[in-house]
Amino acid sequence: MHQSFLNIQRYRYALYAGLLAAACTVSYVVDSWRERPAGDTVLGYTLGGIAAALILFLMSYGIRRRSFHARAGATKRWLSMHVYLGVTVLLVATLHSGLQFGWNVHTLAYGLLCMVVLSGCWGVYAYIRYPTLIARERGAVSREELLRRLAETDARALAVAAGLDLEVRELIADAIRRTRLGGSVWAQLRGRDESMLLLVPIRAPGYSQLVSNRGQQALIAQLAQYQTTTRDTGAQHRVHQLLQISGDKAVVLRRLQRDIQIQGLMQFWLYLHVPLSFGMLAALAVHILSVFYYR
Amino acid sequence: MRVVLRTGRVGRVAGRPRYRQAVLNVATLTIGRGADQLIQIPDARLALAHATIEQRDGGLHLRVLVEELVAVNERPQTKAVLRRGHVISLGHARLTVEDIREDGVVVLRFDLQTDDVAAETPAAAAKTLQETGLRAAPASWTLAVGVLVLTLLLPLLTSWNTPLRPSLRDGALVPSDALWQPGPLHAAHRSIGGNCNACHGAAFGRVADGACTTCHPATQHHVPVQSPARAQFAGMHCADCHVEHAKPSRLVDTGSRSCVACHGDLRKLDPNTPLQNVTDFGTGHPDFSLALLEPERGGGDTVWRTRMSPAGFRPRPEEHSNLKFSHQVHMDEHGIKSPTGDQKLGCADCHQTDASGRSMAPIRMEQHCSRCHSLQFDENDSSTAVPHGDLKLMFTALEEHFSRMFLRQITPGAEQPDRRRPGGEQAVMTRDEQRRALEWTTRQSLQAARELLEKRVCVECHTVSRVPGAAGFEQWRIEAVKVTSSWMPRAQFDHAAHRSSDCITCHKGADQSRSSGDVLMPDIKQCRGCHGGSGEGTRLASDCTMCHRLHLPGRGDFEVPPQHSGPAGITFMAGVP
Numbered sequence A: 001m002h003q004s005f006l007n008i009q010r011y012r013y014a015l016y017a018g019l020l021a022a023a024c025t026v027s028y029v030v031d032s033w034r035e036r037p038a039g040d041t042v043l044g045y046t047l048g049g050i051a052a053a054l055i056l057f058l059m060s061y062g063i064r065r066r067s068f069h070a071r072a073g074a075t076k077r078w079l080s081m082h083v084y085l086g087v088t089v090l091l092v093a094t095l096h097s098g099l100q101f102g103w104n105v106h107t108l109a110y111g112l113l114c115m116v117v118l119s120g121c122w123g124v125y126a127y128i129r130y131p132t133l134i135a136r137e138r139g140a141v142s143r144e145e146l147l148r149r150l151a152e153t154d155a156r157a158l159a160v161a162a163g164l165d166l167e168v169r170e171l172i173a174d175a176i177r178r179t180r181l182g183g184s185v186w187a188q189l190r191g192r193d194e195s196m197l198l199l200v201p202i203r204a205p206g207y208s209q210l211v212s213n214r215g216q217q218a219l220i221a222q223l224a225q226y227q228t229t230t231r232d233t234g235a236q237h238r239v240h241q242l243l244q245i246s247g248d249k250a251v252v253l254r255r256l257q258r259d260i261q262i263q264g265l266m267q268f269w270l271y272l273h274v275p276l277s278f279g280m281l282a283a284l285a286v287h288i289l290s291v292f293y294y295r
Numbered sequence B: 001m002r003v004v005l006r007t008g009r010v011g012r013v014a015g016r017p018r019y020r021q022a023v024l025n026v027a028t029l030t031i032g033r034g035a036d037q038l039i040q041i042p043d044a045r046l047a048l049a050h051a052t053i054e055q056r057d058g059g060l061h062l063r064v065l066v067e068e069l070v071a072v073n074e075r076p077q078t079k080a081v082l083r084r085g086h087v088i089s090l091g092h093a094r095l096t097v098e099d100i101r102e103d104g105v106v107v108l109r110f111d112l113q114t115d116d117v118a119a120e121t122p123a124a125a126a127k128t129l130q131e132t133g134l135r136a137a138p139a140s141w142t143l144a145v146g147v148l149v150l151t152l153l154l155p156l157l158t159s160w161n162t163p164l165r166p167s168l169r170d171g172a173l174v175p176s177d178a179l180w181q182p183g184p185l186h187a188a189h190r191s192i193g194g195n196c197n198a199c200h201g202a203a204f205g206r207v208a209d210g211a212c213t214t215c216h217p218a219t220q221h222h223v224p225v226q227s228p229a230r231a232q233f234a235g236m237h238c239a240d241c242h243v244e245h246a247k248p249s250r251l252v253d254t255g256s257r258s259c260v261a262c263h264g265d266l267r268k269l270d271p272n273t274p275l276q277n278v279t280d281f282g283t284g285h286p287d288f289s290l291a292l293l294e295p296e297r298g299g300g301d302t303v304w305r306t307r308m309s310p311a312g313f314r315p316r317p318e319e320h321s322n323l324k325f326s327h328q329v330h331m332d333e334h335g336i337k338s339p340t341g342d343q344k345l346g347c348a349d350c351h352q353t354d355a356s357g358r359s360m361a362p363i364r365m366e367q368h369c370s371r372c373h374s375l376q377f378d379e380n381d382s383s384t385a386v387p388h389g390d391l392k393l394m395f396t397a398l399e400e401h402f403s404r405m406f407l408r409q410i411t412p413g414a415e416q417p418d419r420r421r422p423g424g425e426q427a428v429m430t431r432d433e434q435r436r437a438l439e440w441t442t443r444q445s446l447q448a449a450r451e452l453l454e455k456r457v458c459v460e461c462h463t464v465s466r467v468p469g470a471a472g473f474e475q476w477r478i479e480a481v482k483v484t485s486s487w488m489p490r491a492q493f494d495h496a497a498h499r500s501s502d503c504i505t506c507h508k509g510a511d512q513s514r515s516s517g518d519v520l521m522p523d524i525k526q527c528r529g530c531h532g533g534s535g536e537g538t539r540l541a542s543d544c545t546m547c548h549r550l551h552l553p554g555r556g557d558f559e560v561p562p563q564h565s566g567p568a569g570i571t572f573m574a575g576v577p
Helices: A013-033 A043-066 A074-098 A103-137 A144-161 A166-177 A187-189 A214-229 A233-293 B138-158 B165-170 B187-192 B208-214 B228-233 B259-265 B364-367 B391-406 B433-457 B524-528
Strands: A198-201 A209-212 B002-013 B016-025 B028-032 B051-057 B061-063 B070-072 B076-078 B079-082 B086-090 B091-098 B106-114 B291-297 B302-308 B462-465 B475-478
Touching: A013 A074, A013 A233, A043 A233, A074 B187, A074 B259, A103 A233, A103 B091, A103 B138, A166 A198, A166 A233, A198 A214, A209 A214, A209 B002, A214 A233, A233 B138, B002 B364, B061 B259, B086 B433, B106 B302, B106 B364, B165 B208, B291 B391, B433 B475
Parallel strands: B002 B106
Antiparallel strands: A198 A209, B002 B016, B028 B051, B051 B061, B061 B079, B070 B076, B070 B086, B086 B091, B091 B106, B291 B302, B462 B475
């Protein structure tokens, strides 16, 4: 069986985290018979202390991960510990809260912790799911190779179009110019083909309009229309070639867009996880301080 | 706006140049590097949306959307009103205003200075999140500092008595130290408002007792302040038992730790205490014991002393109220004889709560009994009722009655006093007449008294005895009656809260009781049918304060220990040993 960060050393860290979670839950249940669960009972302070210690330990993973001396095996173990204890800390913090929430800094710290853990869970999902998806979408081909193929189809299209009317040349050039790949964070994560095309009526009256060239569909339709209007067989053959090239380009473009999207999703959770955890750390500090400031 | 956009000359027709042209019907003509622009110029020097051309107020207006200037006829501008012949330079592209026709149609010519389509490539765009400039560190700093400013700095500014305090506390949605509240104030303390410092004094110090006694100065102690037990409370603070900002909202820490901390093992504090230990109502509470009134006949008057019945009602306690009463007779299901025929009585006919609804009002002869238990000695004359409650008054009433009869010369019996002599302007009785009248009156009164006391009326409910050696009215004695009104004086029972239940549910067997000696109070098992301990899940969770109070009346003021200030260590509920 492949050793991932989840099943490393036969789920040893899952077992440790599970034992801690079970101990906290049992204490909570037993104590709740005696007194109302809250953060300021003896057990409440204990659980709070455990949760705070866990949080500091979990956040130190960011430093350890960058450590120059860390070996790959060790890093994997740290990650395994980070994941399992990260899920456990949410449980411990929930028990510490006694399920008392309100519009205050205490609930803010808890809410941020929830978001940190949820974004971490997304990260776990991303690490398990997306590499498989990337392999399926891209195959063994690298992104650079795909980009090279894209440039190649564009060059071929321009070469073929060179022998055609200016309208077609302009059309091909415009389609290349207005092809969109990547872009803003939102555009990358959304993964939609936002390519455009300025449609200028060919040999016909009418207005120009800017339309979506998703999947090169608008270009292909326009080329097909042009093919029906020309009588020149040489030109028809070239347009036929252009149609094939455009189809190829659409496929390459789609694979690139999916690749950018999945790679983006695989990284994006960390851009939530890290800032949220620092915000949570600040809120946690204020939570602890304020509890003892106004006692 | 209708724009004819000419792009590239395609030849000459009849001596005039011919262009490839497109007619655009738009509100605003957008120009820039972006794919969403109507005129897209692939030049890195231009912004995604660089400029617009708009027709308004009869003019054609160029507006530059970026900080840079755009050359119109080689003169840098930020905005311009375009006229025929104007040439706008945008990167390597040139836009010429060829014509603005009478009907408003604008003719523009678009030229790329290097019209080399082979150089076209997809516009360079970020293909990874890194390339978009997304970084975790700035976001982390922003979030952490934002949290610190909003939830620490602003509340601290409120807490330190800065000039900002009022505006921060009064402003809705403005962060203040209210953000630190773990829960809202209890309803009883809402009038304090948002002023945290009304109770919270020095930073990192607990709420001082003085903050409480400012508004609650006469709070009573738990034990008599003169007793040695007071020493057990040395060093205790209000906040040891009282909580605020709790959820659900409450003022007393009803968790078992406050009361049970001491009462769980009282012998530890006082080896000689007569009190029993309590840990939880459901599982560790002593059986009930009743405070029964016991008559003690000293020389003259009866003295009532309180005697505690054995706990758990074993043996069955007996009340000695000196009253003869059978609940069974009075609550006969067929009714009981009354002046208006047979009447069925219910509990509430005699047992009524006081105005608060919590406790039972005393039962009074005049109010509850006298309608049936008439005190008339002449059954046919309602004016012959004697007063209740005092034998002397009764005898006086009898003597008055018979004296009046004598004087009016109306004699109920065969024996008649002498009639007055006729022509009696001489109304004064002779000494002999007076003596005879007194004899007659006394004899009649004693006879009526004997009838009332020993045969018909009083004896039905009261214990009537004769005092040996005494004569006249002195010879009778009625034992004083006192029914226990507070059976469990240390507990607070609320009848109003139990109104939805029948009386008989708790006062079991009341309708079958034949003797007034029967104690009809429920025992703890009865209560535990519905009430469980404080952590109870299935029954009503009942903590100590549901029935008991800590600050007992008449104990003396709870002393305020010297104020402690400054930072104190972390202590978990100082009351817990």
